[in-house]
Amino acid sequence: MSVVVLVEPRDELSLQALTLAESLGEVRAVQVDGPYAPSAWAAALVEAAGGDDIVGPGSDRGNEVLAHVAAQLALPFAANVTEVRGDEVTRQRWGGSLLEEARIHADRRLVTAAPFAFAASNTVVQAQVLSPALDGAVTVAEHVAPDTGGKISLADAKVVVSGGRGVGSADGFAALEELAALLDGAVGCSRVVTSAGWRPHTDQVGQTGTKVSPDLYIACGISGATQHIAGCKGAKKLLAINDDPEATIFAHADYAVIGNLHEIVPAISAELRKARG
């Protein structure tokens, strides 16, 4: 059995998809040249695949292109799988907080690899480059660079200092901003905070916000709802500060401080300054 894998250059999630593809059969890697145009990319992928299985990365684009492939072929598509066994898959629901075992009723498998469910492949592949005709396909017309105001982006930060309902107000984030600045990190928040209008949605970490993978995630006054955990479970280490010792967040934490964040966060900043002289 042969399998075609869609890869994007220099993309970690593509190397993870490659690992999944290698477990399914003999791999042919393809990449697409030219402006992003999901329907045209999918058509090129369909043509290149012949009757083979198709694997993509579990990125926004990977899931989008595979959904176009599935619509073009009228076949089922299993997004964000963590395992494939014959015609059965295990796939993520709820941003990974729940798994579904499912059977694919088709003679080919169309899947994307859930982010960070597979190790990146070390195989050096020579990807076949496809250059699809655009033929009026919907395509990117313009690119707007972000206005980050010189700040480190949430997705790239090595340290994220994140606040939840326990922060209490928009002003309460000043202490988190201070700590984040001392650590060259970024400030994040939970969904409760953006819904309350205390922070912009661009700061939201979670299933419907940004998914982060810093070296350290500091969760301040965050209860640990599945919505939030889906966005921060990629962190290497998690430090939780919460005055409720029963908070769910502690079950996901490597380090815990049980107490009032309004006292502890400024104290950490003060201690850091002291340590640095």
Added chain:
Amino acid sequence: MRILCLVKRVPITGGKMVLTADEQAIETKHLGFTISPHEECGVEEAVRIVEAQGGEVVVLTLGPPEAEEQLRECMALGADRAIHLVSGEEWDAQATASALVEAVRSEEPFDLIVFGNESADAGNYQVGIRVAYALGLPVVTGLKGLTVADGRARCEQEVATGRDVYDVALPAVVTVKEGLNLPRYPSVPAKLRANRKPVDARPVERPASKLEKLRLVVPEGVGKQAEVLADAAAVVGVLQQLGVA
């Protein structure tokens, strides 16, 4: 402008997933329900467009009888009426798309059809795209910005390096993400008005699933035992140890 918004009733899950004994669903006895966050922004955006330009917002769902509650919530946000495809079972993405397409065809024409980028629960990332193909319409996904004017939609999609902008002619299908706007809190009069708005309930039969759910599994806990740090000095010690201080 006639805008159709697709929504799905999902439980508000909190911190821990508990399954029913048959492992086919989340135990929802003690849970509230809502629509997926992306979709709430979709409804809000549609209502804003119609408030500014005139027209009608219709909401459509496929779900159990109780999903009428979510349709009323959408109408409290400002949608004018609702269509409810009633089925207590869970449908796969392909079957869902087919049922939605049939309902859309019975109500055409729409200038804009708005989905959430993916549902909070199943996360299939494909229903909107499948519907667009069946209707022969262009589709842009993951919108964080939308401007509708002169029969066209300017669609902004967030990517790692900023925003990609697409420009499509209407009618079109779009799928949106939370962050597109900050949805309003419905007022009490708006909620009362919503109770009087029409819901067209249509029973539907689920076909066989092409992606057949066998069972749900709660992933094994991370099994972490957090190290308790007594004070700020101990925290700084850890920060130094991790090399981030």
